[in-house]
Amino acid sequence: MGNTIFPWEAATADAALECWNRLITRAANEPLNVRDTGELYRGAHWLRARSIASRWPGIELWAMSAGLGLRHHADPAVTYEATFHAMQFAPGKVWDLLTSRPPLAGRCASLAELMHRCPDDRFVIAGSPVYISAAERDVLAGVPALREANSQLVIVTSQGYRGPLQPYLKRSSADMMTALKSNMTCLNIACAGALIEGLMRAGRI
Known part of the structure; x- marks a missing residue:
């Protein structure tokens, strides 16, 4: 990981992201550090x-990264240490700063931009409540671009999320673990996978 650790000691989020972008740029300038997300x-x-993504043709996998922002699985990335679960800001x-000034160039800077580019696609977003809350404004900015948002957008998260994305939520819970063959760490992803499988088998993706 070297020195690519999010600067928790910065006085403000803006100052932290300015420093962070320099750290990521420096790491990316070493070709051996760069790999696909x-x-x-x-x-x-x-x-x-x-x-899940490899099982179904046409599924594209994206990561919501607390260090790099929105990343397509084929976008370049560098090893880093950052998480929304342990962030003072x-x-x-x-997330707003990461998506407005991405540390690394990629296929698409934000979820809103992706939804505007692909208004007919279906979006299944899975994450913990803190990650869903982080991307809340980004998602809401993209919703109006979708043709039928109520059927095109599903957000999988656990019971802790409370916010304006609730109309699009599918909540995971511990009693799903046995049926989905999952532990708590993977539960949101497993739930998203089951939803995608249902949509694919019904020909709705």
Whole structure:
């Protein structure tokens, strides 16, 4: 990981992101540090997400990163240490900065931009309440671009989320673990996978 650690000690989120962008740029200038986003993450939840995406043609996998913003699985990435679960700044503010001034160039800077580019696509977003809250304004900015948002957008998260995205929520809960063959770490992804499977089998994606 080297020195690519989010600058928690910065006085403001803006100052932190200015420093952070310099750190990421410096890391990306070393070719051996750069890899595809899909190869960067090794956690069980990401491996499960990759498995779901590989099962169905036409599914595109994106990551909501507290360090790099919105990343397509084939976008370039560098190893870093940052998470919304341990951040002194408001996650929504940090996400706004990451998507307005991405540390690395990628296929699409924000969820709103992606929805405006792909107004007929279906979007299944899975994440913990803190990550969904972080991206809340971004998602809401994209919703009007969708042809039929109520059927095109599903957000999978646990019971802790409270906010304006609730009309689009599918809430995961511990009693789903056995049926989905999942632990709590992977539950939101597993739930999203079951939804995608249902949509694919019904020919709705």
